[in-house]
Structures are given as C-alpha cells and as structure tokens.
Amino acid sequence: MKKILIIGATGFIGSHLTEEAFSRGYEIHITSRASSSLEYLSSIPITNHRIDLFNEDALRSLISEQNFDYIIQNAGIYAGTSSSDYYKINASLIGKICKLLKEEKMWPKRLVYISSLAALGPADYDVRGAIHQDTFPRPLTTYGKSKLQGEELLNQFGAAPYMIIRPTAVFGPRDTAFLPIFRMVQRGFKIYPQSKNQELSFIYVKDLAAMTLDLMEQAPAYLAYNLSNPESITSRQFYEEIFPNGKTRIDIELPLALLKLLANTQTVISKLFGSKTPILNREKIAELTAQSWRVDTESTDLLDIKPRYTFSEAIAETISWYKQQKLL
Numbered sequence: 001m002k003k004i005l006i007i008g009a010t011g012f013i014g015s016h017l018t019e020e021a022f023s024r025g026y027e028i029h030i031t032s033r034a035s036s037s038l039e040y041l042s043s044i045p046i047t048n049h050r051i052d053l054f055n056e057d058a059l060r061s062l063i064s065e066q067n068f069d070y071i072i073q074n075a076g077i078y079a080g081t082s083s084s085d086y087y088k089i090n091a092s093l094i095g096k097i098c099k100l101l102k103e104e105k106m107w108p109k110r111l112v113y114i115s116s117l118a119a120l121g122p123a124d125y126d127v128r129g130a131i132h133q134d135t136f137p138r139p140l141t142t143y144g145k146s147k148l149q150g151e152e153l154l155n156q157f158g159a160a161p162y163m164i165i166r167p168t169a170v171f172g173p174r175d176t177a178f179l180p181i182f183r184m185v186q187r188g189f190k191i192y193p194q195s196k197n198q199e200l201s202f203i204y205v206k207d208l209a210a211m212t213l214d215l216m217e218q219a220p221a222y223l224a225y226n227l228s229n230p231e232s233i234t235s236r237q238f239y240e241e242i243f244p245n246g247k248t249r250i251d252i253e254l255p256l257a258l259l260k261l262l263a264n265t266q267t268v269i270s271k272l273f274g275s276k277t278p279i280l281n282r283e284k285i286a287e288l289t290a291q292s293w294r295v296d297t298e299s300t301d302l303l304d305i306k307p308r309y310t311f312s313e314a315i316a317e318t319i320s321w322y323k324q325q326k327l328l
Contacts, residue, residue: 008075015040118144122290161221172205188249204314228295
C-alpha cells in the first residue's frame with residue numbers, strides 16, 4: 001500500500017484531499033496541531049502525527065522514520081496578522097521540508113506543493129488574455145507573494161521530484177469564505193466590485209482534490225499546473241448560477257473609491273484590535289478589480305486531467321451542503 005503524508009489535512013481543501021487519497025487506497029498519514037478538529041476525517045482511517053511543523057527535529061523524525069511515497073504540503077494561511085505570518089507558513093515550511101528531505105536522502109515519488117493562482121496574479125498583464133502555465137508572476141497581495149516565494153524555494157532547493165499546484169478560487173462543501181456571497185445573492189443583492197462582465201475562474205474542491213492526485217500520480221515532475229474549470233465565468237453568470245430566476249433587489253457596480261474606503265476602514269480596525277487581515281483589505285481591492293482571471297487549461301487538458309463536475313453541478317452541491325448545515 002502506498003504511503004502518503006498530507007500536511008494541512010484537517011481543513012477545507014485538506015480534508016477533501018484526504019478523502020480522495022482514501023478512495024484510491026493510500027495509507028494516509030497527516031499532521032495536526034492539538035487544537036485541530038478532525039471532524040471532517042472521522043470516518044477515514046488515518047495515522048495522525050500531532051507535531052509542531054516548525055520543530056525541525058520532530059519533522060525530521062517523521063520524514064526519516066516513515067519514508068513516505070508521496071508528500072502533499074497543503075498547510076497555509078489566507079489571512080494573517082502580519083506579513084511574516086504568511087511567509088512563515090506559506091513559504092518557509094516547504095523550504096524546510098526540501099532541506100530535510102535532502103539531508104536525510106529521502107526521495108518520495110512526488111513532493112506536491114499546493115500554491116495558488118494568486119502567485120501569478122490576474123490575466124490582465126498577459127497579452128494572451130489568459131493565465132498560462134508560464135505566465136510571468138505579478139502577485140498583487142502578500143498572500144500571493146508568499147505563495148510565489150514558496151514556489152521559488154521549491155524550484156531552488158527541491159531535490160525530490162516535485163510539482164506545484166496552483167488552484168484558482170476554490171469553493172464547495174466545508175468552505176465558508178464564499179458563504180457571504182451566496183447569502184447576499186440569495187437575498188436578492190447583486191453587488192459587483194468591478195464590472196458585471198469581469199472574467200472569473202473557479203474550481204470545485206472535489207475536482208481540485210481529484211485532479212491534484214491525478215497529476216501527482218501521472219504528470220511530469222518539476223512543473224507547475226494551474227487548476228481551473230475550463231470555462232471562464234463572468235460575475236453576472238456567477239450570481240445567476242447561485243440564484244437562477246431569483247428576485248433581484250439591488251444590482252449595482254460599486255465605485256472603486258467606495259471599495260477603497262471600505263477596505264481602508266476594515267484594515268485600520270483590524271490593526272487597532274490586532275486581529276487577522278480582513279477579507280476586504282487594501283491589497284484585496286487589486287485582485288477584486290482585476291479585469292480577468294481567465295485560466296488557460298491546456299497543460300492539464302493535454303494529460304486528459306479535467307474537472308468531473310460542471311460549474312452548475314458544483315454550485316448546486318455547494319448550496320445543498322450549506323442548506324444541510326443550516327447556513328443558507
């Protein structure tokens with residue numbers, strides 16, 4: 001039985017990666033903190049290693065003793081209290097793993113780093129009109145810059161066969177980041193931070209999990225793969241998928257000046273109270289107002305690795321889960 005270590009397995013994306021690995025017959029090992037909830041993994045046989053990932057001795061022992069066939073580094077943060085938080089978790093951890101693998105002469109078949117399309121930035125700067133595998137990176141946020149640094153560390157120090165996975169915006173069951181948008185639209189409010197025809201890209205979390213393991217098992221190493229639904233979706237189409245034929249009370253495009261005012265206000269409040277960076281912040285405005293996040297999927301299409309769900313099916317399943325949880 002092939003042995004896999006999934007770092008960052010207990011949350012939204014990680015739990016789906018773990019479920020997909022279980023469905024393929026892997027012997028699953030995860031790392032977790034004492035405070036981590038295993039709610040989503042309760043029905044899956046796992047070996048849970050409760051270690052501090054930044055304790056080098058503990059991480060070294062885990063890697064050397066277990067001799068994993070595959071390692072997925074999915075641990076990361078989207079909102080931190082300072083820029084150092086982002087770089088510590090999103091970047092330096094993959095560098096530390098590379099260092100330990102090299103020192104211990106452990107060569108898993110694949111070391112997979114879950115990065116983000118934010119590491120490249122929007123398609124606005126690519127003359128081809130879409131984000132490609134080789135698009136020159138222009139990240140707009142500290143989050144994106146920290147993910148890019150993680151990629152650079154992997155490219156520089158990764159001795160084991162590795163690959164980089166860059167998902168676009170991820171949604172699906174267990175996600176709460178998109179929940180406010182679903183609630184807003186189902187209440188009849190369609191508010192656009194850019195234009196109604198802004199090109200967006202999404203990937204359903206179950207497709208992300210399945211495509212990641214497909215790539216891990218089948219695709220060439222030492223490359224980055226951008227994962228997205230093949231079709232781009234405009235802001236208007238996204239809202240219509242969430243609440244087709246629903247009554248619209250408000251349908252407006254927010255002026256950039258108002259967005260900046262809201263973001264500045266929330267950023268100042270978060271700093272005053274020492275809380276995490278709010279979802280709407282000064283940096284996020286640049287991402288929200290980019291004209292296009294369209295993704296070219298040729299690199300995965302050529303390998304015949306594609307989403308299993310249509311966008312409509314994925315939205316319907318997400319809404320069903322929200323309702324089961326009494327969130328909608």
